[in-house]
Amino acid sequence: MKHQLFQNAKYVLGIGGLFVGLIMYGISLAIELEAVDITMSTMWLFFTVILASLGLLIGRIISILHHWAYRDFLTDTxxxxxxxxxxxxxxxxxxxxxxxxxxxxxxxxxxxxxxxxxxxxxxxxxxxxxxxxxxxxxxxxxxxxxxxxxxxxxxxxxxxxxxxxxxxxxxxxxxxxxxxxxxxxxxxxxxxxxxxxxxxxxxxxxxxxxxxxxxxxxxxxxxxx
Missing domain, CATH: 3.30.70.270 (Reverse transcriptase/Diguanylate cyclase domain)
Structure with a gap:
């Protein structure tokens, strides 16, 4: 089921992807400059945790948008x-x-x-x-x-x-x-x-x-x- 409120989800995805990308770029740059002592395996583990958390957050936001779009607030029908x-x-x-x-x-x-x-x-x-x-x-x-x-x-x-x-x-x-x-x-x-x-x-x-x-x-x- 589609509703115009779901269009907001693509902005959430875009911002979330940009956020993860900037974090990963910052970590990679810090490793190259030897500013931090992080192994690549640790970095990818960190990336996986962030990605999973972002997925859960987006799922929750889409659920809320669905509720707003299709539920009656007085009766919750x-x-x-x-x-x-x-x-x-x-x-x-x-x-x-x-x-x-x-x-x-x-x-x-x-x-x-x-x-x-x-x-x-x-x-x-x-x-x-x-x-x-x-x-x-x-x-x-x-x-x-x-x-x-x-x-x-x-x-x-x-x-x-x-x-x-x-x-x-x-x-x-x-x-x-x-x-x-x-x-x-x-x-x-x-x-x-x-x-x-x-x-x-x-x-x-x-x-x-x-x-x-x-x-x-x-x-x-x-x-x-």
């Missing part, structure tokens, strides 16, 4: 930018391999009223609590995405509609039981063979609208194209 990238990859995989793919759409009911009655701090806590319920009720292969203020999507790769609905229903009931003043509407889409990203996002909006009408149940649909 994936964000909408990640969804756009991931769903394209999933659709390509489905077109190639014909594997099952489902999406669960979760929207907090009357969230504006929650903010108006209890304040935005409570609203943020409620969003985090719902995200925690989602994390506790999915599998390792599934991905949670916060696509809007109070809207989430769960990506279920290699999962049919019946299984995805079962997980979604468990999530809906758990939120009602564990989250104070909060309920959610849930819809599940089984993605068809010829689905496109743009059409899929449009269907997600329609699904949330229908899910709002169907209280106390999970709405399902199959998207053929």
């Amino acid at each position: 994936w964000n909408r930018k990640y969804f756009s990238t991931r769903i394209k990859a999933e659709l390509k995989g489905k077109e190639k391999n014909g594997n099952d793919l489902c999406l669960a759409l979760i929207d907090m009911d009357d969230f504006k009223k929650i903010n108006d009655c209890y304040g935005h701090d409570f609203g943020d806590k409620a969003i985090r609590k719902v995200a925690d319920v989602l994390k506790a009720n999915i599998r390792a292969t599934d991905s949670i995405v916060r696509i809007g203020g109070d809207e989430f999507v769960i990506i279920f790769p290699y999962t049919d509609l019946a299984c995805a609905k079962l997980i979604a229903e468990r999530i809906r009931k758990t939120v009602a039981e564990e989250c104070e003043y909060v309920t959610v509407s849930v819809g599940v889409i089984e993605v068809g063979e010829a689905a496109r990203t743009t059409a899929l996002i449009q269907e997600m909006d329609h699904m949330l609208y229908h899910a709002k009408k169907m209280k106390n149940s999970v709405t399902t649909m199959v998207m053929e194209a």
Whole structure:
């Protein structure tokens, strides 16, 4: 996955390489001038240690850049930018391999009223609590995405509609039981063979609208194209 923040990594590599090069040049020059008593084997050991440390540092920086690019800071779930990238990859995989793919759409009911009655701090806590319920009720292969203020999507790769609905229903009931003043509407889409990203996002909006009408149940649909 690429993001413009990753462009910074090449500058880190360049500066790090320049830094190592200058150190090695300085050590080599000092040895030639007999300013220091260092054997070549010691010098190369020192070089290896520096290179390994630099590699670990660059790996950590790239990890941080990835976190900034694709994570939602309020809930520590994936964000909408990640969804756009991931769903394209999933659709390509489905077109190639014909594997099952489902999406669960979760929207907090009357969230504006929650903010108006209890304040935005409570609203943020409620969003985090719902995200925690989602994390506790999915599998390792599934991905949670916060696509809007109070809207989430769960990506279920290699999962049919019946299984995805079962997980979604468990999530809906758990939120009602564990989250104070909060309920959610849930819809599940089984993605068809010829689905496109743009059409899929449009269907997600329609699904949330229908899910709002169907209280106390999970709405399902199959998207053929």
